[in-house]
Amino acid sequence: MSNKPKINRYISLKTLARKLRDDLGGVDLILVYAYNRTGKTRLSMEFKDIGKRKTKKNPDCIADTLYFNAYTEDLFTWDNDIENDTARGLEINQASRFFDGFKNEPLEPAIAEYLKRYADFDFDFTFQEVQQGKESFSRPVFVSFRKGDQSHIKISRGEQNIFIWCVFMATCEQLLKYPDAYPAVKYVYIDDPISSLDDNNAISVACDLSKLLRRAASKTDQNGAAAPIKIVFSSHHALFFNVMCNEIGRAKEGEPRVSHKRYYLHRANGEGAFTLRATEDTPFFHHVAALAELQVAAYHKSGNLYTFHFNALRSIMEKTASFFGHADISFCLRALSAQEDTALYNRALQLLSHGKYAIHEPTEMGEDNKDLFRSILKDFISTFKFALPDMTGAQPTTAAPALMPGQQAKPAHE
Structure with missing residues (x-):
């Protein structure tokens, strides 16, 4: 039996928004990754509009969604x-x-x-x-x-x-502290909160946001009964989304797990039906974009390498190892061509990818660590190829990742 994730198609944003609302009946949080111009902002507004339409349960058309998107800005x-x-x-x-x-x-x-x-x-x-x-x-x-x-x-x-985003975060704090201020709010919908932010601020925002969303998902009423605020979060920013997935997905000591779903939203050429694909059990499609961002940081004249970039690279390697059925990144390290450097690479990824993403005081790498990071990244990209499913339903195709100047492509690891 094929374990290929199912691709669901939706003709309109209205049906897609209803799908998300239905999903929130069984989970606390939905994470959606989508490129720009897919319709994320319009989807957030359709989700909001459904919640304030006149019904028997809502005769006064009171909105049930607190949202952040371009309209909020x-x-x-x-x-x-x-x-x-x-x-x-x-x-x-x-x-x-x-x-x-x-x-x-x-x-x-x-x-x-x-x-x-x-x-x-x-x-x-x-x-x-x-x-x-x-x-x-x-x-x-x-x-x-x-x-x-x-x-x-x-x-x-x-x-x-970023100031407007801070106003929204403070407003969410009010929602949790004073539910009577927003008595009808059942949902929070957040779309792309980090426009114009650099990477270190993006990671800082993601960590702070994940904490707030955990609190919302585990909210209780005055009698101690579960009364979660259900959440949809969408973004086009690969690194930001990656950190959100890691922070929400990992167990936190003394805190309940947040039940959630992760989706990749796509619309070919910005036209036609919307396609939604679950990404919990497959390599996240945004990891390919994250690798591209790491390449820019490592090689482009506009890029800067910070210690938290080791975190992003380690996460991608973990997902790649998982895809090939292995428990940890040692599989990826053994597959790299510079096998004599395996121990060095492993030590660097272990030591330099810990801590809280170096978010409050982002530290630029020293020259030695920059060279080491570039070596690991270059070797990893040249060794592995990533299957890029066509979200319109065609058979997956294999695309070689971008190569550095002068780099020769190598066969994919079997």
């Missing part, structure tokens, strides 16, 4: 204050109830706690009093930024995005 609009060139900052859209969490307690401390992990600037909100039913509370309408003794500074688009 659009709630913040940069104002350069062209007239006076002084009060620069982000204007906040007041039409959204996304900011209702501010009525419970100030969110600034939680936002600042996250922001200091990824950036070196500070912020200040401007509030105004708003009426909501019979109660009123202060809601943010503008945020400015400062650094040292400089106020109202201009920050980059990437810095804007």
Whole structure:
């Protein structure tokens, strides 16, 4: 009997969104990897829209999904204050109830706690009093930024995005702490939270996010009964997705396992049906993209090698060994051509891929470790070839990985 993973096809985003909602009846978390222009953002909105349609159970059309996507980022609009060139900052859209969490307690401390992990600037909100039913509370309408003794500074688009992400993370903290602030929320949908981030910040965000999602998945009510917030997470970023899978998938001491599914979402040429393929028991398709990213870090003039890159390479080697039916990366190391260096490679991967991905103080590799990393990566890529299934249903084809300049292709290991 073939153990080839089943490919499910969906004609519309609506049917695909319903599939994800059905899956969340049996698991706490769904991880979806998809390239850009596949329709991830539109899928997140369709998922959200299903939850606020008028039904017998929801006659008032109250939304059941707290979401982060490109629309969330659009709630913040940069104002350069062209007239006076002084009060620069982000204007906040007041039409959204996304900011209702501010009525419970100030969110600034939680936002600042996250922001200091990824950036070196500070912020200040401007509030105004708003009426909501019979109660009123202060809601943010503008945020400015400062650094040292400089106020109202201009920050980059990437810095804007990471600030907005920190607001969302703080809002999720409110969701877990004050469920009455979002009484109808049953789901959290997060799509591509790391646009414009470099790799070390991407890994830091992934680790912090996985902790928060574990808490949401293991949430209990006032009586101690299970009351999880169900989650969908999607991304096109291979390294980010890889870290999320590792963090969610591994057992944590003293914490319950998070039941989850992992999918690869594809749409050929951005047209036609959507295809969804489970990736739990096969090599993750995004590992090929991760290898490409490691090549850029190792060889491209724009790349920088940090110690956490050993982590990413080790993870890919573990999945490759698993695919060939072996328990650990020693299988991959024995297959490499530089067999006299096997012990050295093993020691490097063991010692340099531990720790918390070096996320809070990312450390650039020394020149010796850079050379060692490049040697392992080059040997690994030239030795193994990866089966790249055609997601339209054609027979899998074998593609040789990209080669370094001057490198000769070698036969795949049998």
